[in-house]
Amino acid sequence: MLDTERSEAPIPEREPTAVDAAALDAYSRVVADTVDASSSAVVAIGVSDRVDDAGRALPGGGGSGFLFTPDGLILTNSHVVHRARRIEVTTTAGQAFAADLIGEDPHTDLALLRVSSPKPLPVLPLGSARALRVGQLAIAIGNPLGFACTVTAGVVSALGRSLRATGGRLIEDVIQTDAALNPGNSGGPLLDANGRVIGVNTAIIAGAQGICFATSIDTANQVVTELMRHGRVRRASLGLGAQNVRLPRRYVRWFELASDAAIRVMEVASGSAAARAGIEVGDIVVAFDGTAVEGIDALHRVLGAGAIGRAAMIRVLRRDRSIDVRITPDEFAG
Template identity: 70%
Template sequence: MDAAIVAVLDQGLPHDSAWESRGENQRAEAQALDAYSQIVTRVVDEAAAAVVAITIHERVNDKGKRIHGGQGSGFFFTPDGLILTNSHVVHGAKRIEVATVAGRMFAADLIGEDVHTDIALLRVSGHETHAHVALGSARELRVGQLVVAIGNPLGFDCTVTSGVVSALGRSLRATTGRQIDDVIQTDAALNPGNSGGPLLDAQARVVGVNTAIIAGAQNICFATSIDSVAEVIAQLMRHGRVRRGSIGVAAQNMRLPQRYVRYFGLEQTTAVRVMEVAHGGPAAQAGLEAGDIIIAFDGEAIRGIDMLHRRLDERSIGKQASLALLRRDRRIDLMLTPVELS
């Protein structure tokens, strides 16, 4: 054979070292995939038995009208039958049924719910010990970290999806208009019916409660951080509700005119404009008027309604606080005492 042809053929064939390198890469990839699979399957083995399918046959809306029920997910987080889920899954339910992966059915009672964070707490009665998952923490989560979601999307029981933490510290609006803070964004696929199910880390600890998807978008899903949920759980167990403060105003966000910022030496450029003052409420008793601009509460600058809501937590109820406001080119400082939001 011509030497030139032999040389060309020889160049086109991989040498033994190239084959060995390719084989090593393939083995490394296979090992990585196998390790990923092992993590997911271990999480499922440890957590799936604690996840329940929730069925609502009938519910009553806020206007007293009977409407069709629905389905969702939840999970036992104590052995004596406490279940976490979303408020919108069980709100207004006449009767709540939960089913385990093993096919066992239980009636559940609503201990309390918080529509502002979309969290609800249920209890299954009896002396039976239930498989349950441990609550972890989202404080150590990192973007890119593996997470696993388990739920009952579209009626398909115990569906498992996995992905990564796409972003941390997101905010969502509840149906009430209040802001839900400390939300985890993930690409672990969620669908209607996943609501209320757990988002788990590689140690099968709950780091979030799956709560929302963006209709029309793919792989943009959200879970409320379990650290925020833990605060809600504590109040639901103590009071059956989440206690929040109120000063008795209806308000909206506004951008401050530059002349106000300069004249009053403000660091903020936004504040809260009072649109309406509830008769007999703390604001009315303190002398607030429609049109006043709230710039600070108890010494902290208020840049918007969400900031004011965060300051009006359980600790603010019954505690006198200062309120700084602007009224017709004057700064006024008042004292008032928030009451519990009804």
Template identity: 50%
Template sequence: MLAPIRSPWLAPVLDTEPSEARDARPLGAPANDDVLLDAYSQAVTSVADAVGPAVMRVDTRARSGGAGRGGTGSGVVIAPDGLVLTNAHVVNGAREVRLTDTEGRTTEARLLGIDPDTDLALLRADAARSLAFAPLGDSKSLRRGQLAIAIGNPLGFESTVTAGVISALGRSLRATTGRMIEDVIQTDAALNPGNSGGPLVSSRGEVIGINTAVIMGAQGICFAVAANTANHVVSEIILHGRVRRGFIGVAAQTVPVPRRHAVAAGIGNARGAMLTQVEQGGPASEAGLMMHDLVVKLDGEPVTGVDDLVRLLDRNRIGKPVTVDVLRLGRPRSFTVTPKERAAAK
């Protein structure tokens, strides 16, 4: 005879509440909240409690003369000295930026730098007090199906929490500048206007992305710029006030490297960056790279995803020939590409 199935989700209800209490409770009355909270609910509520205080409402006032427009979005404090990450499209063209925390306290903020090519902007809050913050995590360790929690101010409703899963990693998304944002996380956690610039958070309470876009008319397809790309942008803005990057004219997506191809090529990559677009006349096209080439190394350094490609094509490689190792139809090939400096977005 088969043993009865014991569901771990029902175990707290079955095992921790005395039968007398169940019998005494009126029909339809809720059980104790602590009993009903399962692991999923506990993860979401814990993250909301821990990261929520670091999420700011971002209000902007347009410049005089009609250049830019005012609006509302979200941001997240990533350092105790008041560094705040948000979307470039939230603050672009703004004359004034004001932050409001979950307790209703407001402070002015100044723009340290903006990177339209990743739709990211870095602010510094003017408040002297120490702010609650949520540091950026490592987005490379993420897996599809992992819990993802979005916190922000959609449609003006402050401190809203939605939850879903990571649907895909290493996506490319066209920015408002017309260029491709690389290393984008796709999630089904509900986002709406006003969520822009807020954090996408893992069940560990780490900021794994900055929410950036929704495909209108689609069901559950939302996007966030991955934390590793955000970290690179923040470092560049702090050091140089802007992001200088090498441009080779490609868009890419993080994909697994088939084990048999890795063994045959003598590489250790489990993942690489597959080229999904090669701009005609660009440095990559002129060097002979093609769509569906799987980039596994750049100048001898492993490329295990789009974030590596973004990071390695930095200011130091502009104008200098670099070796790009790829797998083409499973066979290793090498190309020499000379990155150009990517022109500033207008």
């Protein structure tokens, strides 16, 4: 029989051990050493004289960024500098520079700036997100709410996340972290324990705690290359508007499709690649260039720069027929 009247003895509190103290001290040293080596290359970005499409003045703003070449190239977020006609960069040493916008890509929320200095500037080394592991140390440096050179630390919470950009495309390969971010951190670096940039801090979820995101530095490297070459990221376009659809099972069986997910054409722009190819409103796109199209995001992924001007086959379902149509994508102008 259980003795329900016997009170259980309280669990004694564990006294901190030398191992605990050593681990905490090691963690603090890693963070502090990383900040000492990195903070001089992190900059505050101030934006003024911002206008909308109609030329109306918009409120100024600001964010963070970081130098990654000694001749003054700076990475930040597109939304920090978008529509700005005047951008000022301030280093932790108090140096102020007028910055030129080389290019931006709202679809990955990245922008490239340049400042001119008579002397080489401090830089952050770029790492890679390919070898990241969930749980490893992540350090964020930025200017949240205007508080210069603020440091937060946490872990890599998840990998391979996706975020919807303002233009509707997905930002792929996003890093989730619990290193605290606030407005003003946008564009600042997310660092590993060796002080290498593994991501560009980009977003928080309002109302959530400890859920923050950074665009992978591997994505940023690709975008920087395009911005340096063209001032923009080149992508292909078919010139059609579409929506995701689920196909009836009889369609999947009859046309021997790999999936019931596809896209339905809702609009065809005049003079576009789709119009020239004879794509019609109501067509259901199931494949492009041999790759199944299981949604708008899947189509965006195959419409990279390499598809511009290159003829490919697009498969559509039109009423009771499956049709292969030859199409040559144009360059996306947005």
